[in-house]
Amino acid sequence: MRFVNLLKIALRALNNNKLRCFLTMLGIIIGVASVITMLAIGQGSKNSIKAQISEMGSNMLMIFPGSGQRGGVRQSADDMQTLKVEDYEVIRDNAKFVSAISPQVSSAGQFVNGNNNYPSQLSGITPDYLNIRKLNVDEGEMFSDHDIATAAKVCVVGRTVVNELFPNGENPLGKVIRFNKIPLTIVGVLEEKGTNSMGQDQDDVVLAPYTTVMKRVLAIDYIQGLFASALNENLSDEASDEITQLLRANHKLKDEAEDDFQIRSQQELSEMMSSTSDMMTVLLACIAGISLLVGGIGIMNIMYVSVTERTREIGLRMAIGARGIDILSQFLIEAIIISVTGGIIGILVGVLASWLVNVIMQWPVYIQAYSVLLSFVVCTVTGVFFGWYPARKAANLDPIEAIRYE
Amino acid sequence: MSERDIIVIDRIRRNFVVGDETVKALRGVSFRIKEGEFVTIMGTSGSGKSTLLNILGCLDTPTSGEYLLDGISVQKMSKNQRAIVRNRKIGFVFQNYNLLPKTTSLDNVELPLLYNSAFNAKERRERAIKALDAVGLHERLYHKSNQMSGGQQQRVAIARALVNDPVIILADEATGNLDTRTSFSILTLFQELHARGRTIIFVTHNPELADYSSRNIVLRDGKIVSDTINEHPASAKTAYDALPKEND
Numbered sequence: 001m002r003f004v005n006l007l008k009i010a011l012r013a014l015n016n017n018k019l020r021c022f023l024t025m026l027g028i029i030i031g032v033a034s035v036i037t038m039l040a041i042g043q044g045s046k047n048s049i050k051a052q053i054s055e056m057g058s059n060m061l062m063i064f065p066g067s068g069q070r071g072g073v074r075q076s077a078d079d080m081q082t083l084k085v086e087d088y089e090v091i092r093d094n095a096k097f098v099s100a101i102s103p104q105v106s107s108a109g110q111f112v113n114g115n116n117n118y119p120s121q122l123s124g125i126t127p128d129y130l131n132i133r134k135l136n137v138d139e140g141e142m143f144s145d146h147d148i149a150t151a152a153k154v155c156v157v158g159r160t161v162v163n164e165l166f167p168n169g170e171n172p173l174g175k176v177i178r179f180n181k182i183p184l185t186i187v188g189v190l191e192e193k194g195t196n197s198m199g200q201d202q203d204d205v206v207l208a209p210y211t212t213v214m215k216r217v218l219a220i221d222y223i224q225g226l227f228a229s230a231l232n233e234n235l236s237d238e239a240s241d242e243i244t245q246l247l248r249a250n251h252k253l254k255d256e257a258e259d260d261f262q263i264r265s266q267q268e269l270s271e272m273m274s275s276t277s278d279m280m281t282v283l284l285a286c287i288a289g290i291s292l293l294v295g296g297i298g299i300m301n302i303m304y305v306s307v308t309e310r311t312r313e314i315g316l317r318m319a320i321g322a323r324g325i326d327i328l329s330q331f332l333i334e335a336i337i338i339s340v341t342g343g344i345i346g347i348l349v350g351v352l353a354s355w356l357v358n359v360i361m362q363w364p365v366y367i368q369a370y371s372v373l374l375s376f377v378v379c380t381v382t383g384v385f386f387g388w389y390p391a392r393k394a395a396n397l398d399p400i401e402a403i404r405y406e
Numbered sequence: 407m408s409e410r411d412i413i414v415i416d417r418i419r420r421n422f423v424v425g426d427e428t429v430k431a432l433r434g435v436s437f438r439i440k441e442g443e444f445v446t447i448m449g450t451s452g453s454g455k456s457t458l459l460n461i462l463g464c465l466d467t468p469t470s471g472e473y474l475l476d477g478i479s480v481q482k483m484s485k486n487q488r489a490i491v492r493n494r495k496i497g498f499v500f501q502n503y504n505l506l507p508k509t510t511s512l513d514n515v516e517l518p519l520l521y522n523s524a525f526n527a528k529e530r531r532e533r534a535i536k537a538l539d540a541v542g543l544h545e546r547l548y549h550k551s552n553q554m555s556g557g558q559q560q561r562v563a564i565a566r567a568l569v570n571d572p573v574i575i576l577a578d579e580a581t582g583n584l585d586t587r588t589s590f591s592i593l594t595l596f597q598e599l600h601a602r603g604r605t606i607i608f609v610t611h612n613p614e615l616a617d618y619s620s621r622n623i624v625l626r627d628g629k630i631v632s633d634t635i636n637e638h639p640a641s642a643k644t645a646y647d648a649l650p651k652e653n654d
């Protein structure tokens with residue numbers, strides 16, 4: 001009963017000061033909405049990076065030639081030729097923690113089909129590469145180990161390359177395209193993967209047996225890298241150690257010599273990327289937190305002014321029988337109503353803004369329940385806290401002094 | 407008029423400390439007021455009328471002296487208890503009305519009852535309408551305070567003072583801001599309330615008004631200089647009717 005009356009009093013007081021009320025709310029709305037939107041953008045990009053990485057195979061290892069210890073200094077051509085086909089065979093035949101491995105050599109150049117030209121990259125690999133990179137052949141089939149043994153002039157192409165070279169929608173299977181005058185017969189088309197989060201077109205690929213690329217295209221006797229899969233995500237460190245042992249033995253490196261190759265695990269990469277995006281999220285959260293704080297100060301400011309402005313009203317209420325606690329409750333209820341309403345509107349605006357960011361800017365967003373809860377709680381607490389201080393000041397006023405206040 | 411003392415004050419003093427100086431606004435005021443009296447308090451500006459009335463209204467406390475309201479010592483009450491006394495036993499009318507702005511007459515009059523949980527919404531409304539009826543404002547229930555004349559606003563303020571059925575009504579220069587004609591209509595209203603048995607204490611500058619009350623106390627420099635009973639108060643209604651109409 002008492003509370004209902006106080007609620008009624010507070011609502012009437014708010015109703016008499018709509019503009020002031022709205023301005024106070026505006027601070028909270030902006031604060032809450034920006035926290036939600038910023039965190040949604042941060043979390044969205046983090047999620048998409050994560051999804052991307054697991055899509056690429058989170059147990060993937062990449063082995064590159066060269067020691068990589070020399071920082072930015074460019075390494076000599078010899079240093080970059082330390083990986084050989086035998087290294088591939090040793091790992092393939094001996095490594096227990098490696099489930100799949102493929103050498104990799106590539107060459108950039110122009111692909112030609114009649115009048116259609118398209119610049120892309122030819123990658124020489126083994127069929128295992130599909131498992132490692134989580135690729136699938138959609139039409140036709142992958143080339144075989146026999147094709148590798150014979151350095152057959154065949155290839156498997158991505159959808160983008162197909163669209164560029166066969167603009168009229170002909171069936172590419174069995175067709176011959178040229179790369180640096182070398183004819184390659186298309187035996188398969190890869191399933192479409194789309195663009196990754198870094199904007200790369202994952203369908204812009206042409207795969208051929210690595211032997212074909214080494215002998216017929218590049219005429220080299222070394223390989224440019226190796227792609228491998230650890231048995232599972234948790235074994236990628238073991239796999240990486242094992243590969244290091246095998247390669248060092250195979251390269252006959254002395255104990256004190258440094259590795260002449262480097263291994264990058266997808267895990268490392270993923271940690272690096274998620275730490276970057278974590279940093280971004282923290283940064284965004286800071287900005288949002290500041291705007292929430294500014295909102296809180298806005299509430300305090302307006303509450304404070306309103307107590308001063310309404311000193312006579314407070315004096316009158318006390319003169320006709322309001323107790324200190326009634327005045328305190330009234331101002332607190334006003335603060336709670338303003339901050340809760342502002343908080344709810346802020347949540348709606350934040351969700352809407354996140355959605356607009358997603359639709360208009362094409363950025364990935366993800367709204368977490370905790371960010372909604374957090375910003376709501378923070379704004380309500382700031383509202384109530386900053387409302388409480390001037391409310392207490394009002395409650396302690398002497399009625400006769402308050403009513404005389406000019 | 408009953409013989410029960412509703413207000414007993416004994417050697418009330420009130421000092422205000424302003425900087426290094428002490429202003430002695432009341433220097434030992436004593437009197438008794440019986441239930442059903444209509445008392446006017448007069449005196450020059452600065453004589454301590456408002457200070458006295460604020461103490462009687464439990465808005466302020468004396469520096470020393472004893473104040474018994476309805477037999478209970480006000481000094482011994484806590485701040486909250488005094489708030490409850492103001493809410494239940496006292497109706498205070500201010501010189502400058504002190505209505506809530508942008509608020510209807512009805513809501514203004516209901517206000518004291520909102521701080522009293524004994525009344526529900528329906529009872530509040532009924533009592534507020536009754537109080538506004540009593541001051542002749544039954545046609546202005548939903549007018550906002552800023553849409554009314556000074557006289558009307560003062561009537562709303564009086565209705566607000568009546569709504570909690572107080573033991574005493576205290577008015578501090580209730581007619582000070584009003585023209586003669588409106589002043590007399592307000593005075594008529596107070597006489598009617600008095601006729602219905604209310605105890606009224608009415609502070610005023612205007613010496614003429616002493617004729618219309620049953621007792622007149624004059625203050626000077628914080629002391630009582632005269633305290634006279636008026637056996638035959640004049641009728642404010644007659645005086646009001648005698649006033650020229652074109653002032654309206």
Ligand SMILES: Nc1ncnc2c1ncn2[C@@H]1O[C@H](COP(=O)(O)OP(=O)(O)OP(=O)(O)O)[C@@H](O)[C@H]1O
Pocket residue numbers: 422423424429430431449450451452453454455456457458611
């Ligand atoms: N809050 C206060 N602080 C300091 N001095 C005060 C205060 N209130 C009143 N006084 C002083 O006490 C004295 C009496 O003031 P009070 O307001 O009671 O006079 P009054 O008789 O009501 O005068 P008026 O007819 O002008 O309203 C004055 O000298 C005044 O300056």
Ligand SMILES: [Mg+2]
Pocket residue numbers: 455456457
């Ligand atoms: Mg005065």
